[in-house]
Amino acid sequence: MAKIEKEEYTCNICVVGGGIAGCSAAIRAGELNDNVILVDKSNPERSGCAGSGIDHIWGYFPEVQKQEGVSLDDLVEDHIQNVARGLANREIVRYIAETSFQRILDLERYGARIRYEDSTLPGKLRLQYQLHKCRNTLHFDGRDIKRIMTKAAKRNGAKILSRVMVTDLLLENGQIAGVVGYGTRDGKLHIIRSRSVIMACGRPNRLYKPYNGMPFAIRMPPALTGDGKAAMFRAGVELINMEFLSIPGRWSSKNLIRGGGLPRGSFQPPGIGLNALGEVIRPRTHEFEDYGEKWRGCFTPFGTGKTFQSELDAGRGPIYADMSWGSEEDQEYMKWAVSQEGLGTAFLHLMEEYGLDFRKHKIEIWPIEPEHSAFAACGPIVDSHCSTNIAGLYAAGDEAGGTPQSVVPGALTMGYLAAESASEHSKKIAGLPMGKGEEEVEEFCNQILARKGGDSWEDAQQFIQNVMTDYNIEYRSETMAQRGIEYLEYLKNTMQLKGENPHEITHCLEIRNLIECGQIILRSTIERKESRPPCLKRKDYPHQDDNNWFCFLGQKKIGDNIVFEKHKP
Amino acid sequence: MPPVIDKNLCNACGICWDVCPQDVFTFENRKEPPEIGYPKECWYCGACYMDCPKEAIRLKLPLQLHIVPSPALYGPPKRGEEENLRKAAAFTRSVIKE
Known part of the structure; x- marks a missing residue:
């Protein structure tokens, strides 16, 4: 009978998952001269949520935010109270807000374009309103950001192990000792012995029936099946927020479901949300004030007293994104933004292939299948160093729990932080641990x-x-x-x-x-x-019950028992 | 068959097979163009389309993913909309001064 072959590796730091968080961790760990292996189920050049691009990163941009009278504390508080609705890891939110701009400048050093001649803002940055009450989301050329980051990780000496799906953790006396993965092409078991491990996989994206009936043509990467969270749970890591779920996951172009870039993020300046009667449901963002609303972050109502869902319920569906308005420059800007963000270049290519044009056609949008979203923020509970409850095991980005809407800056900064923590830990471990778990x-x-x-x-x-x-x-x-x-x-x-x-x-x-x-x-x-x-x-x-449940709910496995614990944020 | 490879343009470099996050390509014979081994697992992300050095790849949609056209209501701005255009540029394009 054929038995599975095994291959062994050793390193100081093993990074699992080559998305933005994993690449950021590998880059920093490499910079600290650690012996690093970055394992990815596919190829970090195009894997993860940002594989085909990410066009925006929020942060604290001192020059612009000071002009607006917004301090770092204000931004942190805005994020915790309004975006995360109180339930957030405060220290991590602060770390993200404080260091996001530094990591953006790193990206520029690695070769990403972030400055534009037409911008009249300090630093020639293109900054948008997105989640917060200030203009603090950078719009940039992010289509190839994963290729750029993968190159930087290699340059810093990280070894990239592509096409290996990590399935379980190796433990020795309750401490991390590495990971085991399955070669998705070579069919071998890959055993990676390591002094510390950084988990940076994503969310379980294939749990719900997709509305278009196509299990792989969904919004978020279908390759992400919660592998990291499942592996950690089996090893005794405490996970939080697993009960949280966004229903619908998002409104997206109908049938051909796309990521963030369309239609919401690039709705403006030309974009407008309409019902089937042509009535304005979501005005152009700069026209909010005409409808009695000022931009106050992502929970700003549309200003019309109507929502996409209320229009469907009232029998005035379907809903459309009409992006036909605007100057030529506005149209170009919108197409540029769409092309830089998840699945957007493919969207523009397919529009051309099928004879669609933003000037001539509005795009029908639809509430898509549920997601364990960035807002839900499920994953291991981590401290201010990204440490989990297992010594030597860290989590970053979407993998870590408790930081709603940390998104790209969360991945960039937490990856960096986890690498520093893991590097410190590795120094304390004398011999290479020889754990089990495969x-x-x-x-x-x-x-x-x-x-x-x-x-x-x-x-x-x-x-x-x-x-x-x-x-x-x-x-x-x-x-x-x-x-x-x-x-x-x-x-x-x-x-x-x-x-x-x-x-x-x-x-x-x-x-x-x-x-x-x-x-x-x-x-x-x-x-x-x-x-x-x-x-x-x-x-x-x-009903919401803040007296008893304003907390993270942790779940972990101890032997054959499941244990729950409440944690105050 | 989501990605379609033009066999006349393809130089069998294997980049599409190398980068595909869904691993839909098979590339058994390294001298011939890759095949689409798992078409139903395509994410339509366009990694292959973007990274093909020969521009030999186009994406093709199955019928159920088609976007059925619907005419737009606005089109290019009309006269008298200068103020709105200025506000749009300031709000979104970071073009705040005239």
């Missing part, structure tokens, strides 16, 4: 290799998406979540997954992680006995 995944893979026939991973994925969509969206309650857990347990015990090649076995391993994440989410949903809009609406506890 047995379960080895057994899982060997079973698939030995199996003739069986269930396809596609069927298992559909099972999971049916369960999560039926039991964790509309009718969330204790009894529904309990039934959802029973379904996933049934699937785990019943499925006999088959995999003909490494590509398919990778998908089988993703199924293992999606089940793990689904069960964690449903258990936390039962435990938090309240509703907390907008990310948790329970039928059996419809």
Whole structure:
């Protein structure tokens, strides 16, 4: 019988996930002269949420913010109270706000363009209003930012291990000792022994049925299946905010779902939101004041007293983004912005291929499937150094829990911080730890290799998406979540997954992680006995209960037991 | 078949196969253009389209992902909208002074 082959590596710092956070960590760790391996399930040049681009980064831009009379403290407070609604890791929010601009300047040194002749702002920066009450989001040439960062990481000496999906952590006496991953192309088990580990994977993005019926044509990267969170949970890491969920995930162009760049971020200056009667629902942002609203951050109402959802409910759908207005410069700016942000270049290419034109056509938009979003901020609870509850294990960016809407600056700055923390930790570990943790995944893979026939991973994925969509969206309650857990347990015990090649076995391993994440989410949903809009609406506890639940809810595994703990932010 | 490779332009460098975050390409014979082994797993992210040095790749949508055209209501600004255009440039394009 064919058994899985193994390959071993050693390093001081292993970074898992090559998105913005992972690349930032690898760059900094390399700068500190550490022996670094960056492991990515695909290729960091184009992987993760920013793989095909990210056009904006928020931060504190001293020259501009001082002109507005906004201090660093004001921005931190605005983020915690208004963006995160009080539940946030204050020290990390402050660190992000304080250092984001420094990391942006690093990106410029690595070769990213961030300054533009037409801007009349200090430093020739293009700054937009986005999440906060001030003009503090940089718009920049971010289409190839991952290629730029991957190059910088290599230059600093980081070894890139592409096409390896990390599945589990190695532990020695409760301390981190490395990771084990599956080669998505070579089909080997890769065992990476390391003094410290930085987790920088993302969210579980394939848990819910997609509205367009296409499981991979979704908004956020379909390659992200909560692998890091599942691996950490199995190893005893405490996860928070797993019960939080954005429903819908976002409004996006219909059918061909796109990321942030369209239509919202680049709505302005030419963009406007309309109902089917052509009535203005979301005015052009600079016209808000005509509707009695000033821009006050991302929760500014549209000024018209109507929302996209209210128009659908009133029978005046569908909703459109009409981006046909504006000067030629406005149109060019909008197209530039769309092209720099997630899936946007492909969108413009496809518009051209199919004869669509922003001047001539409005774009229908639609509320898309739920997401464990940046607002939900689920992941391990971390301290002000990005440390988790396991010594030597750190988390950064979307992987870390407790910092809503930390998004790109969160990834950039927390990656940097986690690298500094991990570097310090590694220095204290004399010998290379020789931990264990690969047995379960080895057994899982060997079973698939030995199996003739069986269930396809596609069927298992559909099972999971049916369960999560039926039991964790509309009718969330204790009894529904309990039934959802029973379904996933049934699937785990019943499925006999088959995999003909490494590509398919990778998908089988993703199924293992999606089940793990689904069960964690449903258990936390039962435990938090309240509703907390907008990310948790329970039928059996419809009201917010700040006296008992203004806290992070932690969930971790100790032996075979699941333990919950409340943490004050 | 989401990415379509023009076999006349392709030089079989394998960059599309190398960068694809979804690993939809197969590249068994390194001298021939890659094949689309897993078309249903395409994210339509355009990594292959952007990074192809020969511009040999175009994306093709299955019917259910088509954007059905709908005419725009506004179009280029009309006379008398100068003030709004100025405000739009100031608000969004960071062109604040005249």
